[in-house]
Amino acid sequence: MASLLNIDVSPRRAHSFSRQLGKTFLESWTAAHAGSPVVELDLANDQPTYVDTQWIAGAFSKPEDLTDAHKSALKLSNEYIAQIQAADHILITTPMYNFQVPAVLKAWIDHVVRIGVTVNYTDKGPVGQLQGKKVTVIVASAGAYEKGSPSENYNLLTPYVKHIFGFIGITDVTFVEAGGASAVQYGKITAEAYLQQYKQQVTDAAKA
Numbered sequence: 001m002a003s004l005l006n007i008d009v010s011p012r013r014a015h016s017f018s019r020q021l022g023k024t025f026l027e028s029w030t031a032a033h034a035g036s037p038v039v040e041l042d043l044a045n046d047q048p049t050y051v052d053t054q055w056i057a058g059a060f061s062k063p064e065d066l067t068d069a070h071k072s073a074l075k076l077s078n079e080y081i082a083q084i085q086a087a088d089h090i091l092i093t094t095p096m097y098n099f100q101v102p103a104v105l106k107a108w109i110d111h112v113v114r115i116g117v118t119v120n121y122t123d124k125g126p127v128g129q130l131q132g133k134k135v136t137v138i139v140a141s142a143g144a145y146e147k148g149s150p151s152e153n154y155n156l157l158t159p160y161v162k163h164i165f166g167f168i169g170i171t172d173v174t175f176v177e178a179g180g181a182s183a184v185q186y187g188k189i190t191a192e193a194y195l196q197q198y199k200q201q202v203t204d205a206a207k208a
């Protein structure tokens, strides 16, 4: 039975375009995977802590050397890693902020990428430990960053997210780049018309 980990990021909650497209994904995914579990992680409601000195010391200590302070600092990291390990498919809905992922999503990434846990360094270089999983990332942005366009290079989000999941072993990453939200803001199109442009891509990703 497949399982889905749904991570939402936008603080705009009900107004968020990325979350609304995520709902479309969930409807299709649950229809295609009847009875399969969905775990929800809302990073706007439950914001991750940041990596600190206890976290770093704990992450690079042997299990038998961990102090209570190390264990406490690594608790959230262990929980996030357990969630991702248990999932077959990870759905992330996120805004683009300053051409990158929002800080809460970066903080989640910093907890999930752990040497010796989700990535091992070997003689042949880093080997990601979370293989055989699928990630779908729905990104809402004011601008559009189409391939081949002059603005393509401004998009640092999708190359980074693809890279970081590959680093921990997940190479099956699909993006739905919902660009052009500024047209809604400027009253050029309705929110529904903007969202409609991406619903087929979202549905296809849910059924893949």
Ligand SMILES: Cc1cc2nc3c(=O)[nH]c(=O)nc-3n(C[C@H](O)[C@H](O)[C@H](O)COP(=O)(O)O)c2cc1C
Pocket: 010, 011, 012, 015, 016, 017, 018, 019, 094, 095, 096, 097, 098, 099, 100, 140, 141, 142, 143, 144, 181
């Ligand atoms: C702090 C901040 C930074 C933003 N940076 C960018 C950006 O770099 N590029 C862009 O196209 N849109 C940017 N936007 C616009 C958002 O990506 C856009 O409003 C999107 O719809 C937000 O996603 P949401 O609707 O799921 O909340 C930014 C918005 C905020 C609030």
